[in-house]
Amino acid sequence: MSVTAHSTLFSPAIESFWQHTFLGGDVLQHSAELSVATQADLDAARRVMLLRRAAGQLQAVCTPALAERLALRQQPVRNEAMLRERLQQADLPLHGADYLFHFSEADKTALMQEITPSSVRQLQAADAELFAAFQGAASEQDLDDAYVELDHWAVFGAFEQERLICAASMYPWDGQQIADMGVLTLPPYRGQGHASRVVRAISRHALTLGYQPQYRCQHDNIASAALARSAGLSLFGSWEVISPDAAD
Structure with missing residues (x-):
């Protein structure tokens, strides 16, 4: 199914929450296509998370320990495919994705x-x-x-x-x-x-x-x-x- 995003401006509170979640820690790499960061205080159930923004950018965050396990500092990933391959090789599958909707x-x-x-x-x-x-x-x-x-x-x-x-x-x-x-x-x-x-x-x-x-x-x-x-x-x-x- 294709879900099309509207060209909308969301609440600063929404933007701030997700910005802090995915870029509020140690940012390892950041571009218009992909950002990768670590957060020391992620709980076990969310020790790896991905957010695909409707505008297209993929954001990834994980604990510092998993960043080392995935060699994200030593060998930055160039794209989503490389990141998912690292996760698969490390036996770190992701749960089925949720759509996020806001007004x-x-x-x-x-x-x-x-x-x-x-x-x-x-x-x-x-x-x-x-x-x-x-x-x-x-x-x-x-x-x-x-x-x-x-x-x-x-x-x-x-x-x-x-x-x-x-x-x-x-x-x-x-x-x-x-x-x-x-x-x-x-x-x-x-x-x-x-x-x-x-x-x-x-x-x-x-x-x-x-x-x-x-x-x-x-x-x-x-x-x-x-x-x-x-x-x-x-x-x-x-x-x-x-x-x-x-x-x-």
Whole structure:
């Protein structure tokens, strides 16, 4: 599937977060096509990460120990293929990539001027029975993939005849002013715009509280990527982290 990035300007908070993540440590090489850096404080689950910006540049970061193991100081990599070959030779496979979507500054302005539809509202603890019925009507796979929970930082839902048919939840991500979201629509109600309206409503709520909405989905999740675009988000890039099966 081809996902086309809009020519957009993202929030300085978003740019700053990813800039610090990938270029905030010891920069080993940097060009318009490829940057490689080390960060001493990466946790084990993210000891190697790649970010392919929608504009084209590939950014890589790893721990200093892995930089030595990959000989990145002694033998700089010329391109992405060389970097991935080094990772493969070192038995450091990457997990399947996630698309990262954010609202552009221009699209946020339009979003904040909207009025939330009457069929969409924020969910509270008092909605536990409705939410339990919603979960009971969804498959285990859908529940695992979406990770929508009533006790998350913010939860919104769409209703049809008082039945909860779509829900999205958010939680602060990586200790930043970024709110990562999940969304799930019950199968009989998909393709009717419910998820798009819920995503926009919960995103508006996050922005009101000073958080930047973030939407992630794996590359092979065509429907989820399409939802992000229909909700007005723009592609920021593709993010990969080291696989849990990678060698220590």
